Amino acid sequence: MSKLKAILLDRDGTLIEDKNYAFKIEDLEILPGVIEGLKILQKEYIFVIVTNQSGIGRGYYTLEDFHNFNNYLIELLNRENIKILKTYYCPHLREDKCECRKPKTKFIDEIIKDFNVNIKESWMMGDHPSDIQFGMNAGCGTVFLTTGHGDKHLDELKSLEIKPTIISDNFLNAAKKILQLD
Ligand SMILES: [Mg+2]
Numbered sequence: 001m002s003k004l005k006a007i008l009l010d011r012d013g014t015l016i017e018d019k020n021y022a023f024k025i026e027d028l029e030i031l032p033g034v035i036e037g038l039k040i041l042q043k044e045y046i047f048v049i050v051t052n053q054s055g056i057g058r059g060y061y062t063l064e065d066f067h068n069f070n071n072y073l074i075e076l077l078n079r080e081n082i083k084i085l086k087t088y089y090c091p092h093l094r095e096d097k098c099e100c101r102k103p104k105t106k107f108i109d110e111i112i113k114d115f116n117v118n119i120k121e122s123w124m125m126g127d128h129p130s131d132i133q134f135g136m137n138a139g140c141g142t143v144f145l146t147t148g149h150g151d152k153h154l155d156e157l158k159s160l161e162i163k164p165t166i167i168s169d170n171f172l173n174a175a176k177k178i179l180q181l182d
Pocket residue numbers: 010011012013014018126127128148
């Protein structure tokens with residue numbers, strides 16, 4: 001069986017407005033261009049979400065809150081015929097020094113196994129330098145979005161010498177560039 005190509009999606013600030021530890025459904029707001037962008041990418045790629053959710057570890061919301069909120073997003077996307085195959089979430093704090101918090105690559109290994117993914121032909125899209133580092137660690141193409149926290153992290157990106165393949169302020173434009181490069 002030939003391997004699949006995947007888009008690894010950060011969630012907060014990438015697919016939805018980053019409202020700092022949001023977990024209430026009424027606070028869920030899909031960012032401009034996301035639905036359209038996912039629709040054009042879906043012809044060539046499968047989708048998974050990879051998200052750091054330290055709000056769980058901090059006790060800001062429960063695991064159940066997280067699942068309710070996340071399932072609602074998946075349902076909204078489903079209604080647009082967009083399929084998210086799985087959500088990989090890290091509930092830990094940075095201080096926990098776990099193996100699953102981006103930019104650590106435990107989830108990369110799981111994604112490759114779970115979906116028979118060709119990771120070198122896959123992409124990571126996110127709004128934080130750790131997303132880009134995560135994608136680079138995996139050998140993926142990377143998209144840095146300035147839609148969430150991305151804007152304020154642009155300088156950090158430069159100083160860390162992290163070079164995303166694509167930098168964009170709009171998910172749909174980023175999606176089009178991915179398709180041009182693939
Ligand atoms: Mg983010």
